[in-house]
Amino acid sequence: MQNESWILPDGIDEVLPREAAVIERKRRELLDLYASWGYEFIIPPFVEFLDSLLTGTGSDLDLKTFKLTDQMSGRMMGVRADITPQAARIDAHHLCCDAPTRLCYLGTVLHTRSDGLAGTRSPLQIGAELYGHRGVESDIEILRLMMQTLEKAGVRDVYLDLGHVGIFKGLARQAELNPEQESALFDALQRKAAPEIEQLLHSFDIDSSLTSMFSQLAELSGDDALERAEDVLAGAAAHVKQALAYLREMAEQIKVWLPDLPVHFDLAELRGYHFHTGVVFAAFVPENGKEIARGGRYDDIGKVFGRSRPATGFSTDLKTLIRAAALSSGESEAASPAIFAPWSNETTQQGRIEQLRREGRRVICGLPGQEGGATEMGCGEELVTRDGEWQVISV
Numbered sequence: 201m202q203n204e205s206w207i208l209p210d211g212i213d214e215v216l217p218r219e220a221a222v223i224e225r226k227r228r229e230l231l232d233l234y235a236s237w238g239y240e241f242i243i244p245p246f247v248e249f250l251d252s253l254l255t256g257t258g259s260d261l262d263l264k265t266f267k268l269t270d271q272m273s274g275r276m277m278g279v280r281a282d283i284t285p286q287a288a289r290i291d292a293h294h295l296c297c298d299a300p301t302r303l304c305y306l307g308t309v310l311h312t313r314s315d316g317l318a319g320t321r322s323p324l325q326i327g328a329e330l331y332g333h334r335g336v337e338s339d340i341e342i343l344r345l346m347m348q349t350l351e352k353a354g355v356r357d358v359y360l361d362l363g364h365v366g367i368f369k370g371l372a373r374q375a376e377l378n379p380e381q382e383s384a385l386f387d388a389l390q391r392k393a394a395p396e397i398e399q400l401l402h403s404f405d406i407d408s409s410l411t412s413m414f415s416q417l418a419e420l421s422g423d424d425a426l427e428r429a430e431d432v433l434a435g436a437a438a439h440v441k442q443a444l445a446y447l448r449e450m451a452e453q454i455k456v457w458l459p460d461l462p463v464h465f466d467l468a469e470l471r472g473y474h475f476h477t478g479v480v481f482a483a484f485v486p487e488n489g490k491e492i493a494r495g496g497r498y499d500d501i502g503k504v505f506g507r508s509r510p511a512t513g514f515s516t517d518l519k520t521l522i523r524a525a526a527l528s529s530g531e532s533e534a535a536s537p538a539i540f541a542p543w544s545n546e547t548t549q550q551g552r553i554e555q556l557r558r559e560g561r562r563v564i565c566g567l568p569g570q571e572g573g574a575t576e577m578g579c580g581e582e583l584v585t586r587d588g589e590w591q592v593i594s595v
Contacts, residue, residue: 206537211314211321215519222522223324226353227306230326231519233352237303237345239328244286246307250276252289255504261285261475264311279310284513285501291331292505300332306518320519327495327515334510336446339479339497340453346493346514347458353518354525355492359462361482362450363469365496366443367433371413374437375406385414389468390419409435418468425465426451443478450479453519471496481514485524492516492524536564539592540574541583552583552590 208214210231215223231241264281280286283305286486291301306326314321328345330338343360350358368389372382382403388396399416401411417431426448433440447465454463471480471494480499485492492537495514541553543566553563574582574595581592 209321211311213320213322213519216286219519219522223518226522227326227518229352230349231304233330233348234304234345237302237328237341239302239345242287242290242303242305243307244280244283244290244305247277247279248286250278253278253280263364264313266310266312280307281309281311282515283307283309283489284329284498285330285515288498288511289505290502291329292507292509293510296507298332300338301332302328304328304329306530312390320517323517324519325515325517327513329511329513331509331511333512334450334499336453338510339512340457341448342495342512343481344457346481346483346495346516347461349514349516350521351492353521355485355521355529356494358483358586359464359485360454360485361464361466361469361491362454362479363466363471363481364443364447364477364479365470366415366446366478367429367440367467368396368470369379370437370440370443371410371417374440375404375410375414377404377406383563386470389418390470391466394418420467421469424464425467447479457508458547471502471579475501478512483516486589490522492520531538536562537580538564538578539581539583540577540579540595541565543568549583549585549590556583 233243247268250265250267254265261281266278266279266281268277268279272276287303287305291303295301304327306324309323309325311321311323326349328342330416332343346360351393368386372385377385382399385397385400388400394415396592397415401414404411413433413436420432426444433444435443444467447467454461469480469482471482471491475498476496477499478494481494482491484490489519493514493516496513497510497513499510500508501511515545539556539561541549541563544550553565556557556563562582564579566573566577580595582595583590584593585591
């Protein structure tokens with residue numbers, strides 16, 4: 201029987217040396233970028249008690265979370281599937297600041313199943329959150345930071361999908377839909393299943409004008425979606441029109457701050473519906489049908505931790521970004537060439553090796569009796585002695 205002990209579970213991947221070196225380099229660059237914007241780095245725990253980890257996040261994250269019993273307390277714990285709720289807990293419970301708080305993070309999360317963001321069950325999630333400001337300006341700041349993240353990672357030809365969950369939520373409240381009706385209609389809208397949407401609406405006891413608005417909501421996408429929405433949603437309640445006005449203001453600010461960013465509007469886009477409360481956005485590239493970064497507003501998540509604060513943020517999978525960047529450029533980032541140094545305890549050679557390493561060069565020392573030399577070790581250069589001096593030459 202073939203030995204399969206090396207096989208990993210589906211959706212669990214490992215990162216080999218060359219890609220790991222790129223990821224580590226980009227990790228440092230991105231965290232430095234966030235620090236330059238005033239975002240402070242946090243490291244939340246990999247596991248927490250389940251009631252804290254899932255509080256205020258809705259059922260979506262519950263289904264993604266691995267659960268286990270703490271042998272010390274007997275309480276249920278969860279392996280984090282998203283760092284955003286942990287950041288909200290830290291802001292609400294530990295920092296207790298009335299002024300806007302900016303936090304950033306990077307760490308592995310674990311999913312029970314693959315999602316659209318990374319296609320993996322163990323993303324290396326990186327992101328930023330801004331707490332304490334309720335307005336377009338903070339959403340724009342987060343969006344700008346997300347776009348700078350993609351640019352610094354080397355991802356090209358990005359376009360943005362932009363929506364607002366408040367439009368559907370407002371219509372559902374205006375129609376007085378019960379939770380089961382709202383959930384069924386939400387599911388059909390996500391699939392843009394027009395016949396099913398019509399069937400559901402006819403089964404609801406709601407006004408015909410609301411039926412018309414719901415049925416047309418799935419079609420309100422594209423460059424002119426906001427203009428068409430003015431007519432379609434003319435009879436909507438005030439909170440629906442406020443959400444639409446917010447989306448228009450967001451679009452105007454994007455033109456100012458990110459004038460070259462292609463934007464696709466989708467008013468039926470309900471990404472993170474049970475978690476988000478306002479504007480939602482996702483970044484796409486032509487080579488990938490799944491979003492490579494996502495974000496939006498999720499006000500008041502800290503209420504369950506004792507402090508209700510407006511919040512907005514974004515996150516992405518760093519591994520996905522590195523691979524998307526390689527696809528965008530058509531090539532992978534090469535590792536810096538290494539220098540092979542033959543085994544020697546000679547003092548001048550050791551001094552030369554230390555000098556090269558201080559200069560940032562990679563020096564790999566051979567070992568007595570090893571198989572292979574510079575070429576087999578992947579080195580493009582070699583340290584040799586000539587005229588009594590140790591010199592670096594090409595292999």
